[in-house]
Amino acid sequence: MDLPSGVSADLQEVLIDTVGSETWIRFRFIAPKIARDSDSAPDFAMLEPDFSHLCVNLAVPYLQNYELEPDKVVISMSDRAVKFGLSDPDATQYFEQFRVEKGDCIWEGF
Template sequence: MHSRAFKAISFAAILSVLTGAAATATGQEEPLAVPSGQPVEFVEMLWDRPGGGLVYRFRFLAPQISAGMGFEQSAADMEYLCREFALPRVANTGPQPRQIIISLADRPVEFGVTDADAVQYFEAYRVENGGCIWEMF
């Protein structure tokens, strides 16, 4: 994808404006609590306006997905992250999205760059009646 098609908000700006999450003494973000119990850290939010409307992408680091944490467990985490992390944050950002995409990666991967060694999971959700409705890609 072309970098012009997406806008990224810096990690620091997201943390200070949107998350309100506690940071450790070293300044690192504490892992988010998700149903599976795996450690998950927020990385960034991206957005674009493809022909179908506004899409927000929330990207998370989840190192355990490459060490036995299966897709089914991670799918429940992604739904939870959409509902409990993403929706409250987009409620205050302006125009409401048509879709929210949640992604988990076992290591940092630059958006739009292929990394054959990385394990990545993605799910898309339609925003409807204040909730996240799963959509097949």
Template sequence: MSPRISTAAVSRTETPAPDASGVRAALAGGARKRGWSCAALITLSLSALSLTCGPSLAAEEPVDLGTGKVFDFHDMIDEAPTYRFRFVQPALGQEGMTYVDLADDLALLCAGFALPKLSESGLAPERVVISLMSAPTEFGVRNPEITQFFESFLVENDLCIWEAF
């Protein structure tokens, strides 16, 4: 399916499949078994994107998980049945904000934020990808100045089940 990005500006962005068959070439170093890799997300070309209207989710909405860490919701990318939720946390990658420190928070963002938002919108996800970034960045644009963490979850019985890439 085509990805759509929802932001506070009430916009969605779509990109067509790479070719008529929908087949994507394997990345350097080999293909992954399932889902998108971080490299595929980073190298996704934005030149083919076009805007269309869609439901909005408020960008920069602070999300407090009750763990002492607060994340700013940035946007949701609709690639039904996969939905990507991107969050900003400026201290990402610093002491106390490494991937190991945030692994449980990624699961909480899926279960406590993404699934309720999708349910409110009447959407039925098969997979949710949670992305954390140290500063807002365009989806699919490589930026070595920005730290990013990604995690993928299968959705079964209204639960987020961690999916190893």
């Protein structure tokens, strides 16, 4: 998927988990061009609109299609595949959190 920043991202996986008493759905994307060791890597400010774009254009239709109503939606981008819950100090990773109301994504910073 091409994003507003000009970066391309591929969906790695969708995970549903429970955090406390809430249901969170995580949409995890791989975007190799965000690697911090690249001379042309965009900074987070350039990528920020991509998170809302992914939420509105991919997460919301997914939730509607599967009739899911999570408390939180987390969109993450990584320059490489990293197993969920594990750390990779060489990986560049960014995360944003949203709640979905009436088909719209409302940002809720961590």
